[in-house]
Amino acid sequence: MKPFLRMFILLFLGASLFSCHDSGGKHETADTLTLSIMKSPFGFVDNKEVFLYTLTNQNDITVKITNYGGIITQIWTPDKDGNPGDIVLGYDSLQEYLDNNPYFGAIVGRYANRIAKGTFTLDGKTHTLATNDGNNHLHGGEKGFDKVVWDSKEIQDSSYVGLDLTYLSKDGEEGYPGNLSVKVTYLLTNNDELKTVITATTDQACPVNLCNHTYFNLSKADTNVLGHILSIVAAQLTNVDNEMIPTSDLPPVAGTPMDFNTPHQIGTRIHHVKGGYDHNYVLDKTEKDLSLAATLSDPKSGRKVKIYTTQPGIQFYSGNFLDGTIKGKEEKVYKKHYGLCLETQHYPDSPNHSKFPNTILRPGEEYREITVYKFGIMN
Numbered sequence: 464m465k466p467f468l469r470m471f472i473l474l475f476l477g478a479s480l481f482s483c484h485d486s487g488g489k490h491e492t493a494d495t496l497t498l499s500i501m502k503s504p505f506g507f508v509d510n511k512e513v514f515l516y517t518l519t520n521q522n523d524i525t526v527k528i529t530n531y532g533g534i535i536t537q538i539w540t541p542d543k544d545g546n547p548g549d550i551v552l553g554y555d556s557l558q559e560y561l562d563n564n565p566y567f568g569a570i571v572g573r574y575a576n577r578i579a580k581g582t583f584t585l586d587g588k589t590h591t592l593a594t595n596d597g598n599n600h601l602h603g604g605e606k607g608f609d610k611v612v613w614d615s616k617e618i619q620d621s622s623y624v625g626l627d628l629t630y631l632s633k634d635g636e637e638g639y640p641g642n643l644s645v646k647v648t649y650l651l652t653n654n655d656e657l658k659t660v661i662t663a664t665t666d667q668a669c670p671v672n673l674c675n676h677t678y679f680n681l682s683k684a685d686t687n688v689l690g691h692i693l694s695i696v697a698a699q700l701t702n703v704d705n706e707m708i709p710t711s712d713l714p715p716v717a718g719t720p721m722d723f724n725t726p727h728q729i730g731t732r733i734h735h736v737k738g739g740y741d742h743n744y745v746l747d748k749t750e751k752d753l754s755l756a757a758t759l760s761d762p763k764s765g766r767k768v769k770i771y772t773t774q775p776g777i778q779f780y781s782g783n784f785l786d787g788t789i790k791g792k793e794e795k796v797y798k799k800h801y802g803l804c805l806e807t808q809h810y811p812d813s814p815n816h817s818k819f820p821n822t823i824l825r826p827g828e829e830y831r832e833i834t835v836y837k838f839g840i841m842n
């Protein structure tokens with residue numbers, strides 16, 4: 464090899480090594496050169512420092528996550544022409560999340576979705592929770608897990624970068640019994656997956672239902688999501704009353720506008736669904752395995768997201784309450800249906816429905832649920 468060529472290669476390799484971000488003092492090996500995690504200050508809440516973490520993989524997928532509410536603030540993926548774009552709704556600053564956040568990107572809990580009349584009886588004792596959604600309890604109450612500062616720790620391996628977020632929800636917080644110790648691990652892999660692993664343990668029996676509430680718009684919120692194509696692997700859903708509380712029936716979706724077994728554009732039948740989609744689908748599964756729950760794609764940008772989960776249900780919410788009053792990132796106005804959520808979770812109000820899969824966590828047990836978002840391009 465010519466000396467100048469060898470020198471050039473050595474210089475290039477050296478530059479690549481030093482271009483990696485510092486990741487908590489850990490030195491990257493050759494395998495991890497393309498993965499990075501960067502920590503920046505994002506502000507203060509409750510006298511605690513809040514950070515914004517930037518995770519990047521070898522294919523230039525970038526995910527930004529803050530330890531306030533465990534919120535995913537940005538996900539950048541390439542479109543069909545290779546142009547990167549941010550595919551989730553949110554804000555640029557922490558203050559805007561504090562001022563008004565309809566759960567953009569957040570971890571919701573201790574019980575995601577609704578608990579009727581904010582009450583449930585467990586082992587003979589009746590518990591009362593906040594009623595923050597009309598007569599009912601929604602997404603953990605007045606100050607749920609979306610509004611607290613989590614402890615955070617960066618993690619890195621040869622095939623992923625990630626973040627461990629931990630939070631201790633004290634006995635009696637928002638009316639829930641028991642000290643609940645929660646951990647959310649977000650991992651961005653070189654296979655273009657964002658993996659979330661949520662675990663929890665308790666010292667008293669209590670209901671637990673945790674999920675991420677990201678609003679997707681694969682067209683970067685330049686237009687609404689009615690042109691997105693969706694499929695959901697579910698033959699049934701939980702029937703709800705006019706307050707969106709389950710009646711216990713699990714009717715089949717076949718032959719109704721709720722059926723997403725065959726992929727089709729969300730806008731095709733949404734006008735037949737009063738208020739838009741905001742329903743829990745009963746995923747077709749017989750055991751608690753990590754299986755495909757939904758596929759979302761956008762013919763305009765060519766982007767696709769596949770969602771796999773161990774959870775028994777998925778709430779499909781078509782951004783019905785967005786009304787153009789929120790100005791999000793880059794001054795974009797979020798009008799009705801400008802984002803959609805596919806919240807992997809247990810069925811709503813399970814503590815009051817003995818026939819629904821169990822959501823009561825007891826001392827000595829571990830709550831553990833995994834959801835994977837796999838990013839790609841349509842065929």
Ligand code: GLA
Pocket residue numbers: 565566576601741778780784804806
């Ligand atoms: C969930 C609920 C919706 C709504 C949104 C947030 O998806 O099911 O009814 O509360 O959260 O606005």
